[in-house]
Amino acid sequence: VDAAIFDIAAERLESHSGLPRLEARGTLRIALKLAGLAANSVTAGQLSVVFDKVMPGELEKRGVSDAAAVCSAVVGDLVNTPVPAEAKSGDDLDAIFRRLANG
Amino acid sequence: MEESAYIGGLIAGFAFLIAGIRLYRLQVRTGEAPERLLATTFLVWSLSYFCWQLPVAVETGSLAAPLLFIGNTTNELGCITFALFLRVVFRNQERWATWLVVAVAVTLTTGVVGSWWVGDSEGLRPLTNPWWWLQIAGDSAVFAWTGVEGFIQYRKARQRLRLGLCEPMVCNRYLLWGLTGVVWTVYEFAVVVHEIEYAVTQVWSASMDFVVAGLELAAIALIWLVFFPPAIYQRWIDRAGSSATVGEG
Numbered sequence: 001v002d003a004a005i006f007d008i009a010a011e012r013l014e015s016h017s018g019l020p021r022l023e024a025r026g027t028l029r030i031a032l033k034l035a036g037l038a039a040n041s042v043t044a045g046q047l048s049v050v051f052d053k054v055m056p057g058e059l060e061k062r063g064v065s066d067a068a069a070v071c072s073a074v075v076g077d078l079v080n081t082p083v084p085a086e087a088k089s090g091d092d093l094d095a096i097f098r099r100l101a102n103g
Numbered sequence: 104m105e106e107s108a109y110i111g112g113l114i115a116g117f118a119f120l121i122a123g124i125r126l127y128r129l130q131v132r133t134g135e136a137p138e139r140l141l142a143t144t145f146l147v148w149s150l151s152y153f154c155w156q157l158p159v160a161v162e163t164g165s166l167a168a169p170l171l172f173i174g175n176t177t178n179e180l181g182c183i184t185f186a187l188f189l190r191v192v193f194r195n196q197e198r199w200a201t202w203l204v205v206a207v208a209v210t211l212t213t214g215v216v217g218s219w220w221v222g223d224s225e226g227l228r229p230l231t232n233p234w235w236w237l238q239i240a241g242d243s244a245v246f247a248w249t250g251v252e253g254f255i256q257y258r259k260a261r262q263r264l265r266l267g268l269c270e271p272m273v274c275n276r277y278l279l280w281g282l283t284g285v286v287w288t289v290y291e292f293a294v295v296v297h298e299i300e301y302a303v304t305q306v307w308s309a310s311m312d313f314v315v316a317g318l319e320l321a322a323i324a325l326i327w328l329v330f331f332p333p334a335i336y337q338r339w340i341d342r343a344g345s346s347a348t349v350g351e352g
Contacts, residue, residue: 036262036269040196046268053266093256094269096137096192097276101330103125103138 005078006032006039009047012077016070017059027062031055041092044078051075109159111316116152118323119145122330140188144181151177171225175218179211179238182245189245193252203248207241214238229295230302243291250284253277264347271344272337276329283325290318 006028014024029039031054037046051071059067123145130138154174158167186207194200217234218226229235257277263269297311328336 034262035266036259049266049268093192094260094263094273096135097273097280098270099133099135100126100129100138100141101272101276101332103122103129103330 003040003042005044005047006042008081009051009074009078012074012081013055013070016073016077017064017067019062019064023062027055027058031058034058043092047078048075051078109156111319112152112156113160115319115323116149116156118149118327119152120149122326123149125330137188137192140184140191144185144188147177147181147184151175151181168225171227172219175224175226175238176215179215179241182211182242183208186245186248189248189252193256203244207244210237210244211241214241227298228302229298239291239295243288246284246287246291248284250281250288253279253281253284257281261347264344271340271347272332274344275340279325279329283322283329286318286322286325290315290322293318 010021010025010028013019013028014021017024019027031050032039032042035046035050035054037050042050051074055071055074056067059070064070123142126138126142126145130142151174154170154177157163158170163170183204186204190197190200190204214234214237215226217237218224218232221232221234223232223235226232226235226238254277257274257280260269260274260277264271264274293311293315297308297315300308300311332340
């Protein structure tokens with residue numbers, strides 16, 4: 001099950017890049033994988049970093065013109081989109097491993 | 104059992120006791136399942152170690168066999184709660200992980216009951232007790248799983264680290280976790296060799312004793328670095344991690 005924020009980001013990417021729905025979702029999944037993240041637990045903050053540092057390269061590979069502007073537009077949309085409560089914090093393994101060292 | 108393994112086991116017992124108490128206190132504060140399961144595992148394992156070491160340290164007479172049985176049983180109980188920890192933390196949404204925990208629990212319980220049934224409740228007769236091998240298989244599966252999850256998460260965490268999405272210490276903790284799994288798996292193999300050798304010769308080999316103790320202490324050192332890293336180690340990892348992050352260092 002993907003996080004709601006993933007669906008929102010994929011939909012915005014589709015809209016701004018002109019990529020077909022499946023390709024937009026697939027590209028986002030690949031970018032997340034390259035960033036060591038999972039679609040079912042990604043947060044809005046992590047997505048912003050992925051769109052800033054990973055996604056431009058992935059969009060260029062797929063022939064999307066002005067990839068940086070597309071990514072900025074998606075990040076802008078994400079900032080202005082109210083994120084559903086369940087999407088704000090995923091199943092954060094890093095948080096568990098951070099916490100366990102505070103025993 | 105000779106001196107090296109005895110000292111190694113004693114240190115491991117105290118280390119798991121301290122780590123277990125600290126994690127128990129953490130779970131009292133947070134009420135979260137991971138620290139509860141890990142605290143339970145470590146406390147049960149510390150009890151297991153003390154039950155194994157007591158008959159070696161002092162003359163326990165007729166209490167020796169029950170103590171070794173409790174040591175054997177609590178060791179496997181700890182492995183089951185540890186498998187639950189792995190499932191809850193690493194594979195929360197995966198059905199196969201639930202089945203793996205069930206399989207481990209059934210294997211270890213069957214092994215302990217079977218060993219008791221054939222009169223080897225201490226689990227010390229690998230050549231005549233087929234149930235002993237079930238216990239070894241269950242333990243090894245849990246330890247190998249620990250290593251695999253650690254290295255999988257370490258690879259992903261390194262990718263996040265480059266983007267500034269993971270702290271260097273957390274990333275390093277996955278590596279240490281993976282290494283702990285490897286050391287535990289090798290330790291289990293060494294225990295098999297050690298016990299078979301004893302069953303054949305009726306003498307605890309001093310060299311294997313040393314190997315078992317060394318692996319035990321190596322795993323404890325890794326666990327300690329995961330949960331209670333010294334400040335100097337944290338500074339070293341933080342410095343190394345900052346230079347690995349894109350756009351920093």
